[in-house]
Amino acid sequence: MSWFSRLLAPPLCSDPVPLRQSMQGKVVLLTGASFGIGAALAVRLQAAGARVLLAARSEMELKQLGEHVYPLDLRDPASVDEVAAAVLRDHGGVDVVIHNAGKSIRRSLLRALDRPHDFERCMGVNYLGPVRLQLALLPSMIARGSGHIVNVSSVGVRLPPVAQWAAYLASKSAFDHWLGAAVPELRRHGIRCTSVYLGLVHTRMSAPTKEYASLPGLSADEAACVLCRALIRRPRSLAPWWLEPLHWLGPILERPLEWFPF
């Protein structure tokens, strides 16, 4: 990690004890567990003694990570319903749901004129699928009077709109907003919600944007460390220190950004 990356997001994973204390014996449903941040997080949580239910489309990758494998396509409502039912049947419920699966598309509007599916796919993976999954799991969490829902989000949803990221950021913002609106009701039932706003992470997702390769960012494992911190402390939100000042500067930055096509 360069000194600049370290300044943007200091490493947080030095002591494994608090994670073990928080997660040992917990049943954790982790979406997007097959690659990137999810795979790194699965390894850490299993080492900490959690029973991690691994969900994504790539069954082979999931099987290499652990034994509780749930093939899931968030864009397919039947697949979401099936996984929710199987999880409840196999484990009786979950203590933690980590909505980590995600799809990103960076494409200019004029290159997307014949691609309405770009928007539908992002909405399916980043918003509609996670909402459907969470709705199916909520009754059991409410009955237990406890639980933790973690939304793996992006700093982009807290900043002014950026050219070319419409499909991704609109769908990530939708889930962030949905969860925010659910917080007051869920709090009354003992369910905590955390939104984690990540900056650039060097994974399969960010790799196609060549311009990002040389920018400072976290590795998948460093991002998993950030999520471990969220699981230990269960704050309402977790973000790099620089996000809040930039968020408040948003109204000032918005107009100049409209002239900057990226």
Ligand SMILES: NC(=O)c1ccc[n+]([C@@H]2O[C@H](COP(=O)([O-])OP(=O)(O)OC[C@H]3O[C@@H](n4cnc5c(N)ncnc54)[C@H](OP(=O)(O)O)[C@@H]3O)[C@@H](O)[C@H]2O)c1
């Ligand atoms: N990388 C970044 O710079 C960055 C920055 C901010 C936030 N994030 C967020 O971090 C999370 C993880 O991203 P990552 O960087 O680790 O990306 P990644 O390596 O591409 O992993 C994405 C995960 O989502 C799963 N997924 C994709 N489509 C799916 C579908 N239809 N149904 C079920 N699962 C699906 C993938 O598994 P399968 O292909 O096997 O289904 C994979 O496990 C995402 O929510 C992303 O928005 C990433």
